[in-house]
Amino acid sequence: MELPCKAILIFIALLLPIASHGLESINQQCSKNFTSDTDNQQLLQANINNALFGLLGKTPLHGFAISSFGQSYDSTIYGLTLCRGDVSLEACSECIINAAQKIRTVCPYSAQSYIRYEYCLLRYDTSNFFGQTDMGGSQAWLSSHIAKNPMDFQQGVRRLTGEVIVKAAAGDEKFGLGESFLPKSNVTVYAMAQCTRDLQEAACKQCLEKLSEYMLNYSDHLGCYVISISCVLRYEIRSFIITHAAQSPDAYAPAPL
Known part of the structure; x- marks a missing residue:
């Protein structure tokens, strides 16, 4: 499935940092209004x-949960929550x-809703989306700075993101980290690469490769930080991983999709 081609205006004077410490949502969608x-x-x-109540109870145990509630085809709610693989269960x-x-x-x-934070996402729908790749909600942020040695940097980024995509797709937690000097x-x-854990290896890999x-x-x-509903892919020159000390202070602006 292709990423949607949408022009997003870049306001240089209003640069937004990617690292929001998990406190503010970075994307949300509401549809199927009643x-x-x-x-x-x-x-x-x-x-x-009731579906949300079930998700709130299950998610802190494993950083991921699915839940469904209802009996009729048009009112059953299917819900999913996922936390970033490196955050603590408390933060999750x-x-x-x-x-x-x-x-x-x-x-x-809204009977179909989606919200993503830096550290987690939550979605629910009247359609059973479990196990299906969703490239909706695609959005990207770019660093405002360009590499001094673009060819070497691009080769390194391609090699490293390829590695974390493989790690994420093959792992049970669908989460991959890596670093390279x-x-x-x-x-x-x-x-970093991550898919929702309801996806199989092939579906996760396909999702991440579309972002790549x-x-x-x-x-x-x-x-660069690219997200969709089902997966995310990100790289930076400063560590944004929770197990490292620093959050990236680099400035980011929305990129056109």
């Missing part, structure tokens, strides 16, 4: 609340609670 005060609407609201729980609270505020009458550029590049195709157009930038 507004009439009917029995089905009340049933949907109840099923959404806090992020998911924030996500559940915000999604019910910003999408109060590039002598000619005299920088260390850090990379886009990312490689900008791999001379010192950092």
Whole structure:
């Protein structure tokens, strides 16, 4: 499935940092709206609340959960939560609670909703999406700085992101990390890849490779972060991984998709 081609304006004066410490949502979608005060609407609201309750209880145990609630085809709610693979279970729980609270505020009458934070994501739908790749919600951020040795840097980025894609796709947790020192550029590049854990290896790899195709157009930038609903791919020259000390202070701007 192709990434959607959408022009996103870049406002250089309003650069946004990627690292938001998990406190603010970075993408959200609301659809399948229902507004009439009917029995089905009340049933949907109840099923959404029950599915979210199940997700909130399960997610802190493993950093991932799926849940469904309801009996009829048009009102059953399927939900999924996922935390970034390097965050603590405490931070994971806090992020998911924030996500559940915000999604019910910003999408109060939506039967299909999605919200992503730096450290977690939450989605639910009346359609059973488990195991299916969703490239919707595709969005990207780029570092405002260009590598001094673009050819060497691009080769290093392509090699490293390829490695973390393989790690993520093959692993049970669908999460891959890596780092590589590039002598000619005299920088260390850090990379991360992640898919939702309901995806099989082939589907995860395909999702990440779609993001990689886009990312490689900008791999001379010192950092790039690309997301979709089902997967994310990221690299930077400063460590953004929780097991390392520093968050990246580099400036980022939205990139056109």
